[in-house]
Amino acid sequence: MTALGTELGQGALSRTTTATGEPGPSARGRQASRAWLLMLPFLVLYVVFIVVPAVSIVLKSFASQSTQGIEILNPANWGGIHFTLDNYGELLGDDYIRGMIGNTVLIAAIAVVATTVVGTLIAYELGRGKGRFAAAVRWIISLPVYLPSIVIAFSLLLFLGPNGLLNAAVRPIFGTGIDLIYSSTAVTLGTMVVLLPIHIRVVAAAIENIPANLIEASASLGAGELRTLVSVVIPMARASILAALILNFAFAVGMVEIALIVGGGGLKVPYLPVEILQRTTSFNPDVSETSAMSTILIVIALLGQAISMIIIKRSSRGGVSQ
């Protein structure tokens, strides 16, 4: 596939700044002001369509229930808002919602850990695989990045369902079918399918950057391939593996399509983004609670980005290959 990926994670992992000489102080000031001018349309768009709506959600999550209908973006209303932690208290006091948050975090965590193990091994082998067959396998595994998640989710539902291909193959052999759909296992597997290509792309690039002579040195000292993989390749790519893991976790916790379709619309497998989606589309949405749930996901996403950035920065400062 092309190196021009569209997926999450690469922004934090690969970006270099070019130094075009060292301009003098006044030239630098002029450069800076022109840069901000060039970025103006972008900044306006992001402030209006991301920053303002996101901040207003965070504010609403701390506003008392009685003021939930208030237009928080209108400064005239700011005096009347009573700030409180009640919405969060209510979320955590509700058994169903507490269980749902736990379930979401658990499914995402298992999917991400499994993705990290499987994905790192695949990245190691497929990254240097040559020939048509390797290219075909690589292409298939990269597909979920480009295909609509809703289609991936629905195809998994069909495949795992009672009338699906998997059961058509399993039933004659074992006598009974396996009932996987609408289960946490199915949602975990589906989440892995979407996460794997992202992880593989990032880690394959990191493994490619490891100097070949290090691996040769390990081999010439008598280490077998498994030993070299475990004690040279994986430690050298550690920063990228960790950063991809954290970003993938934040991504998994916010992913709605798989849990919505494969998890049976939130009834069988409660999942936080599905709950937010359904509350938003319902006729009488509880804005305060939904805002609190959304705020939790925003915090996880921003924390994930920040932590993975710090990991990458540390590793490049320490002189270790990314």
Next chain:
Amino acid sequence: MAYRSRWLKYVLWAISILVALGIVLPLISMVLFSFSKKIEAIPTQWTTQWYTFNSSDVAGSVGASLVVAVPAVLIGLVVTLPLSFAMARRQFRGKAFIDQVIVLPMLIPGTVLGFALVGLYNTGAVRDVIPPVAFLIAAHVVVVIPVLARPLIAAIQQLNVSVEEASMSLGAPPLLTVIRITLPSILPSLLVGAIFALARSMTDFAITLLLVPIDFTPMAIRIYNSTSYSIPQLTSANSVILLLLSLAIVGIAELVSRRAAK
């Protein structure tokens, strides 16, 4: 390499093939379902009725997807081009921060951003002034910007500045230099970015679902709505159409970038 272990290779290949099968078998199974008269994994009675059943509605939905995606990508390009020049060429304080800000639409979950945008749309006069489809397009502009920005910034960084300097030293004004010299050289990256952005917009689910008006059904939303009819073959047929569309889009991007590499 002599140190390569044969059994390790077999194990790793087995894992890779298993994962590939886990991705491709469901898709194949979906294609089979879409041609099956009854609900069965391997069709015994074949039909194309699920494709002809509501073909005019489906065509309308493909149109609706494009009505959102095409303007979103074009406006996105107008916004992203100057942004990419600033990021690739200029030194300023806060650049590393802006670099992180660009990916925000990928980072914030679609349901959360969708919920937040519903809140914005219901605020004050916004609802009275802006038609819902225009607001949806604006949301998609934001969503495609990170997809556009990445290849563009990289392409501008790799560009040889000396050609532009030569152009300007021969008396060409900066804007003319950008149009005649810079843009043609970054065109392949721009096209590839635009094609991927088109795919990103057409396949978006959560934000679109929360912002679409009732009488406007892009393809991804039609697929989701059809799951409530309990006719998996119909949903499969609709899904196959979106699947083929996005595969075609990615294929075109492949061709463009391979041409450019030659």
